[in-house]
Amino acid sequence: MIQTVFDILSIRCDFPILNRKVNGYPLVYLDNAATSQTPQKVIDAIVDYYSNYNANIHRGVHTLSQEATDVYEQARQKIQKHFNAAKSHEIIFTSGTTHGINLVANGFTSFLKKGDEIVVSALEHHSNIVPWQMLCERTGAVLKVIPMSLEGKLIMEEYHKLLSHRTKLVFCNHVSNALGTINPIEEIIAAAHNVGAAVLVDGAQAAPHIKADVQKLDVDFYVVSAHKMCGPTGVGMLYGKEKWLNKLPPYQGGGEMIAEVTFEKTTYADLPHKFEAGTPNICGGIAFGAALDYMNAIGFDAIAQYEHGLLEYATKELLTIDGLKIYGDTREKTAVISFNIDGLHPYDIGSILDKLGVAVRTGHHCAQPIMDFYKIPGTVRASFSFYNTKEEVDILVASVQRAKSMLS
């Protein structure tokens, strides 16, 4: 049963895009795990920035620059508060999750030597595999993979066996983008720390649904993208423990990240500016802050409760379709349903759903190793957000049925 924890109609009114039609049908947007839609308050923040105080930050003496700097830094504090980081300079603005991961992977180059090991989960997005493979190529370190079970869960006994004094770094997503599985990151982090390894958690898929407390998790690095949580694309954050961020070398050189420059030597600026070379995505950072305000006003507990209701209802209804199989059948998951229908290609199903105004993702979801594991070319993935409704689930189910009868 879907709990009425908030006024869904008034929430839907906050998202202008939800009024549009696609191919003559009302849009049913179920590709939230790829990108979430943007509420009017965030759109307003973007318009306000460009209409009223667009200026470069941190170095101007004029009023606009000061105003922009203030609001940008306030956004950093909002992010700090949201993720409960101890210090605001532990929050680094990035262009998104992938940027954050690359920043850390690049920084670790100087810490690793041949024979060191990096542990990665089998449930990773390509963005969380490739940078580490590149890091291994650069350093001679070896990549070890935590295997997954048919239910789409990490096999934790195997994880514990992989850990040793050679393990220097563990990385894993908080929530799998392809299946929605919530990984036991508390256990993963604690065990890694026991052998002295650092842990980076990719929170991109978790952040829209779960409010992570980085201090409570004791995680070393946590990365997210704003566009998955009602913010704009092209901006995200890297949280890093102060001691790690001080240790890591800068990722990119440029303006903003320096303290003093001569041709003989440059000294780097303090955190967070050491990692924020060049003019940042100022408007994006500000809008990210506005998105967090918006989501927190609704409340993450209410969001989680509502989405769980949608997930349960959609799972039950989809399973009434003959031959439909859901991948990642675990209890611990966010509102993501990855499925296939016997004998049908996900691309075909997705194409028909699109003609009916239903937006889903089809394909391997940038997680080919997971698809290889299940020996499938891909899946249809419906991912829900707090602005989706039970009625939209009904449209999804009816549309899948229609696609099935057309394609069979």
Next chain:
Amino acid sequence: MGIKEIQEEIVDEFSMFEDWMQRYEYMIELGKSLPMIKEQYKTDDNIIKGCQSKVWVHAELEGERLVFTADSDAIITKGIIAILIRAFSNQKPMDIIEAETSFIDEIGLKEHLSPTRANGLVSMIKQLKLYAVAYQTQLN
């Protein structure tokens, strides 16, 4: 029949349909009748690189005409190739190279024409034309 006449014939057929569903249903039917590629040609070399569904195309010269066979693991994609093969197969390589492809737009499949669309028509057409170029060189 030349490529242009076949294309006109296809456009005529599609003009009978009132909505997208009928068009798609017809395309799915066409997909089922696609001249199947021989198993031996379903190799990685013959795959048209796409993100979503696999498409294999094989070309063979029969006399001075180029014959295409193909397959895909997705049925709508198969339908699209079936339409292309009907227009381009069993034609002279030079005619294939010079052929226009705007009929795709006219039959209401414009959305498949986007070059950014995964497994779009564009890469399939390009592949068929590349085969034609290769065999034309051989004929010369």
